Amino acid sequence: MTQEERLIKLNEFLKVNPTDTFSLFAMAMELRSLNRQNEALKYLDRVLAADPNYVPGYFQKAEILIELARPQEARRVLLDGIPKAVEAGQFHIRDRMQENINKLK
Numbered sequence: 001m002t003q004e005e006r007l008i009k010l011n012e013f014l015k016v017n018p019t020d021t022f023s024l025f026a027m028a029m030e031l032r033s034l035n036r037q038n039e040a041l042k043y044l045d046r047v048l049a050a051d052p053n054y055v056p057g058y059f060q061k062a063e064i065l066i067e068l069a070r071p072q073e074a075r076r077v078l079l080d081g082i083p084k085a086v087e088a089g090q091f092h093i094r095d096r097m098q099e100n101i102n103k104l105k
Contacts, residue, residue, distance in 0.1 A: 006030055019050040025057060037064045055085045059093055062100060071104045078104075 001009075007030055013023040028043035041064055047057040058081025065074035078097045085094035 003030060003034060019046075021047050021051045021054050021057075024050065025054070025060075028057075028060065032060070032064060037068055040064055053084050053088065055081060055088050055090050055093055057081075058084060059097055062097065066100065066104070075101060075104050 007027070010023050010027045010030065013020060014027065017023065024043050024047045028040040028047065031037075031040040031043065041061060044057050044061040044064070047054050048061070051057075058077055062074040062077040062081065065071070065077060078101050082094055082097050082101075085091070085097060
């Protein structure tokens with residue numbers, strides 16, 4: 001399946017269930033891989049609005065903000081995401097978030 005076909009399929013899924021975090025996150029990652037970071041950020045915002053405990057959403061959003069040279073925003077997202085990662089027992093991603101914060105100093 002091509003990326004364009006995946007985007008079409010994900011759009012179809014999202015028409016049926018616009019708050020499905022898996023489809024929203026997958027759409028964000030597809031857009032990121034196409035260097036459409038600003039669009040990807042919008043989908044990650046929707047992910048976190050639908051499920052504020054979706055830890056990979058924080059990590060990926062921060063990664064994109066770092067790529068876009070928006071370090072203050074990235075830091076804020078990481079600081080919001082770290083407690084969610086701890087609550088979820090996702091210590092590896094928590095460590096990666098902390099590494100990114102350290103790099104932003």
